[in-house]
Amino acid sequence: WREPRRVSPRSRLLCMWFWEQPGGARGGACRDSSGTAGTYNTKTSNSAISVTRKHGDCRLLCARDTLCVAYEFWAPPMCLLKGVSRCLIASTNPVWEDYHCNTYRGTVSTPTWVDTTVADTVCYVKTAPSPPSPPPPMRPPLPPPPPPPPSPLPPPLPPLPLPPPLPPPPSPLAPSPLPPPLAPEAWWTLAPCIGGICQWYSPLNKQGACRTKGGSLGAFELFLGSSGAPVDEAACRHACASNRTCRGFEHGWISSRNALFARCELHSSIPTHTVPVSGYQCLVKSLDGRTPIHHIIRWPSPPPP
Numbered sequence: 001w002r003e004p005r006r007v008s009p010r011s012r013l014l015c016m017w018f019w020e021q022p023g024g025a026r027g028g029a030c031r032d033s034s035g036t037a038g039t040y041n042t043k044t045s046n047s048a049i050s051v052t053r054k055h056g057d058c059r060l061l062c063a064r065d066t067l068c069v070a071y072e073f074w075a076p077p078m079c080l081l082k083g084v085s086r087c088l089i090a091s092t093n094p095v096w097e098d099y100h101c102n103t104y105r106g107t108v109s110t111p112t113w114v115d116t117t118v119a120d121t122v123c124y125v126k127t128a129p130s131p132p133s134p135p136p137p138m139r140p141p142l143p144p145p146p147p148p149p150p151s152p153l154p155p156p157l158p159p160l161p162l163p164p165p166l167p168p169p170p171s172p173l174a175p176s177p178l179p180p181p182l183a184p185e186a187w188w189t190l191a192p193c194i195g196g197i198c199q200w201y202s203p204l205n206k207q208g209a210c211r212t213k214g215g216s217l218g219a220f221e222l223f224l225g226s227s228g229a230p231v232d233e234a235a236c237r238h239a240c241a242s243n244r245t246c247r248g249f250e251h252g253w254i255s256s257r258n259a260l261f262a263r264c265e266l267h268s269s270i271p272t273h274t275v276p277v278s279g280y281q282c283l284v285k286s287l288d289g290r291t292p293i294h295h296i297i298r299w300p301s302p303p304p305p
Contacts, residue, residue, distance in 0.1 A: 038109030
């Protein structure tokens with residue numbers, strides 16, 4: 001890292017101007033448009049410092065004067081060689097010579113060219129730096145790009161087919177349609193319903209007393225053990241299987257006066273669920289072990305002789 005170089009006020013003032021020699025000459029005396037040296041202010045010095053510093057002082061003198069347009073600097077040849085401005089010109093007749101600084105003010109005289117026949121002299125014209133070029137005109141903002149074309153819409157889907165019209169509701173006076181009749185051989189086969197054809201299941205796979213839809217007891221025929229009716233579950237099941245109107249049965253035991261009595265209900269309505277009652281079981285008649293029989297099995301016609 002290097003510390004930034006500091007610029008002295010002297011150097012900053014000198015750098016504010018451009019210094020040019022008229023006509024591009026490398027040396028010579030200042031001349032105005034009339035061909036003469038013109039009017040100028042002269043300053044001399046006999047201090048023994050370097051010629052370069054004396055030249056710089058002469059330029060600084062013109063830079064500080066706002067009306068100064070040019071300056072002319074002269075130093076003896078021996079001084080230029082020795083690097084000082086005050087020196088001896090001739091050894092036989094010693095003479096101390098000093099440098100000369102002539103400044104021109106534009107209101108009086110302005111140098112326009114240089115007389116190169118005058119030796120050991122330089123002429124510089126002070127010019128102001130050209131102002132910076134104006135910035136290029138701002139281009140108008142580009143128009144926004146056009147929006148992309150809308151994507152084509154997919155073709156419309158074909159209309160869905162209308163569902164078939166519902167059949168008209170049956171008239172309340174019209175009788176409900178009967179289930180399709182079974183084939184004669186099916187009637188004959190299912191007629192007994194006691195040879196392993198009927199199957200039984202508990203509603204919702206839960207034991208208890210039978211209940212129909214809505215929680216009612218349903219329609220049933222009751223048999224008690226005291227009246228000579230079936231007293232065990234097998235007998236109650238056989239009674240329901242042999243009865244064409246029986247849809248299910250309920251079997252249980254009740255105690256009365258320190259005695260047990262069998263209770264058997266043959267239901268003509270289909271039990272849909274049970275209520276928990278200890279010692280009771282409800283079974284529904286079925287052909288597949290999963291769904292109840294929804295129509296009454298009729299007795300078939302007797303087979304032909």
